[in-house]
Amino acid sequence: MRLNNRRNKKNRIFKYSICVVICCSFAFGMYQYFTSNSRIVEKGNSEQPVDRNLFVEDLKDDEELNSTIMNLPVVGVGDSVMLGAAEELYDEFPKGYFDAKVSRSGWAAPGILQELKDKGMLGDPVILGLGTNGDCPESEKIKIMQICEDKQVFWINVTNDDKVHVNNVLESFASEYNNLHIIDWNSASLGHSEYFGSDGIHLTKEGKAAYVKTVREKLYEVYSEKFIIGTSLYKNNKTHLPEKI
Secondary structure, X not given: OHHHHHHHHHHHHHHHHHHHHHHHHHHHHHHHHHHHHHHHHHHHHHOOEEEEEOOOOOOOOHHHXXXXXXXXXXXXXXXXXXXXXXXXXXXXXXXXXXXXXXXXXXXXXXXXXXXXXXXXXXXXXXXXXXXXXXXXXXXXXXXHHHHOOOOOEEEEOOOOHXXXXXXHHHHHHHOOOOOEEEEOHHHHOOXXXXXXXXXXXXXXXXXXXXXXXXXXXXXXXXXXXXXXXXXXXXXXXXEEOOOOO
């Protein structure tokens, strides 16, 4: 009798232990599920769809146009000059994405833009800050415009043109495309030595502010010509933009 009682007791303990293990495993699994879902939601929130071309109705005044331009999902590709002003550009265009790197030339732009396009992350407008480190051939510029065929493209010219000779070439090339606009940083900064470090290229604090202002004013100029008061301006075309880096 005692032996049977001991066996029954051991069986109960064993079954209880199994139940505890199963319950713990289930609880841990649910924890993993919910925390995993939470991380996915957070990631999803950081990459919410952004209108590539903002859908705007009944534009009433300059204030609304200013707000529209500020919220454009700008994509910028540039060299060390743009890199130096990246923080200020993000402040000006909080929904933008800027990929800038030291010593980059126009040769790199087609690959970067195509990758963004393939991933559905190429916003509109596209701002190019390339040329400081030398020109790229027309064939590469054509590739850029083919990739950005449905975008407004803004190309910033350079202040060291006496060495790289890109500004006139760029101006001539832009005349062939209705959607390519030159941001004349060279003229805007002329006579402002306070904008630059000793090399006359890279930007001081004052220079960064002026650089971003010049970019913004050109966007305003172009978009103000396209906006018609009181009408729908753009189709709602979605794209995913990467997080600010």
